Amino acid sequence: MKIAMMARNPNLYSHIRLKEAAEERGHELTIINTLRCYMNIAARRPEVYYNGEKLPRFDAVIPRIGASVTFYGLAVLRQFEMQGVFPLNESVAIGRSRDKLRSMQLLAREGLGLPVTTFAHDPKQTEEVLKLAGSAPLVVKLLEGTQGIGVVLADTDRSAKSVIEAFRGAGVNILVQEFIKEAGGTDIRALVVGGRVIATMQRKGAEGEFRSNLHRGGSAQAIKISPIERSTAIRAAKTMGLNVCGVDMLRANHGPVVMEVNSSPGLEGVEKATGIDVAGKIIESLEKSAKPGKTKTRGKG
Numbered sequence: 001m002k003i004a005m006m007a008r009n010p011n012l013y014s015h016i017r018l019k020e021a022a023e024e025r026g027h028e029l030t031i032i033n034t035l036r037c038y039m040n041i042a043a044r045r046p047e048v049y050y051n052g053e054k055l056p057r058f059d060a061v062i063p064r065i066g067a068s069v070t071f072y073g074l075a076v077l078r079q080f081e082m083q084g085v086f087p088l089n090e091s092v093a094i095g096r097s098r099d100k101l102r103s104m105q106l107l108a109r110e111g112l113g114l115p116v117t118t119f120a121h122d123p124k125q126t127e128e129v130l131k132l133a134g135s136a137p138l139v140v141k142l143l144e145g146t147q148g149i150g151v152v153l154a155d156t157d158r159s160a161k162s163v164i165e166a167f168r169g170a171g172v173n174i175l176v177q178e179f180i181k182e183a184g185g186t187d188i189r190a191l192v193v194g195g196r197v198i199a200t201m202q203r204k205g206a207e208g209e210f211r212s213n214l215h216r217g218g219s220a221q222a223i224k225i226s227p228i229e230r231s232t233a234i235r236a237a238k239t240m241g242l243n244v245c246g247v248d249m250l251r252a253n254h255g256p257v258v259m260e261v262n263s264s265p266g267l268e269g270v271e272k273a274t275g276i277d278v279a280g281k282i283i284e285s286l287e288k289s290a291k292p293g294k295t296k297t298r299g300k301g
């Protein structure tokens with residue numbers, strides 16, 4: 001196969017591993033800097049240009065679109081989809097997963113376990129939102145945050161109120177969530193590839209930190225998950241329409257709750273913690289589905 005990987009930094013662990021895994025299996029993988037692509041979107045034959053040249057037709061595209069370049073990255077991905085190139089994850093599914101509020105609404109509709117989550121626009125409703133979410137401790141988080149930045153634990157209703165007001169003052173959208181204390185600063189990341197859970201790890205926050213993100217100093221180890229956790233992860237991936245994703249869950253007293261679904265999961269933490277060749281499994285799943293012209297949406301949404 002001729003595979004394109006949209007990525008800005010070719011030297012990231014995940015990108016190096018995906019390239020290796022593709023080449024080991026006899027494929028050709030070209031890394032394309034997403035932001036350096038340009039295109040004539042009105043052309044009848046959709047093309048993508050790069051470094052002054054028209055890119056050849058690929059059989060598959062692996063989008064690794066960072067949160068900060070979602071908007072442009074998805075436009076480039078759609079252009080590939082319109083050519084019929086099979087995307088590892090479709091643009092619509094990635095777009096959906098980047099919005100926590102939208103994601104949670106879809107997951108709730110499927111009956112998946114979620115932390116109690118509230119949202120309001122008008123600052124006058126702060127008190128009501130707090131009441132709906134239960135009472136402190138509460139987690140206040142940015143709708144489009146990443147790496148744990150913009151996730152705040154408020155120990156009292158008063159501090160919750162001031163955190164909400166501070167975020168509102170900064171003009172950003174937030175969610176207010178019940179704090180799953182019993183998770184004890186850990187969460188579970190299940191890597192779902194092609195409808196199967198292929199690797200699972202537990203992340204634990206640094207001492208005194210409730211956020212388990214590896215970027216915030218957390219550590220990871222392999223873990224076995226329960227059948228309910230497994231089916232929750234698979235259903236979450238399916239609901240989001242993602243072929244490859246990392247489903248993050250918290251172990252609540254009443255069962256697993258989904259926190260978020262990441263469409264470009266990092267491979268370093270999970271491969272090192274589990275010893276599983278996640279990159280290889282991703283390429284293998286691509287081999288099964290990627291035939292030119294097999295994209296379902298062709299960018300239609």
Ligand SMILES: Nc1ncnc2c1ncn2[C@@H]1O[C@H](COP(=O)(O)OP(=O)(O)OP(=O)(O)O)[C@@H](O)[C@H]1O
Pocket residue numbers: 115139141145146147148149150151177178179180181183185186187210211212213248250259260262
């Ligand atoms: N409701 C909650 N109850 C308990 N802990 C929580 C809750 N929400 C978030 N956390 C902790 O904070 C961490 C960061 O939260 P979350 O994953 O929502 O943020 P993020 O910024 O999107 O991170 P990511 O880089 O994974 O996208 C979680 O991994 C979890 O450990």
Ligand SMILES: [Mg+2]
Pocket residue numbers: 145146147260262
């Ligand atoms: Mg996130």
Ligand SMILES: [Mg+2]
Pocket residue numbers: 148213248259260
């Ligand atoms: Mg997270």
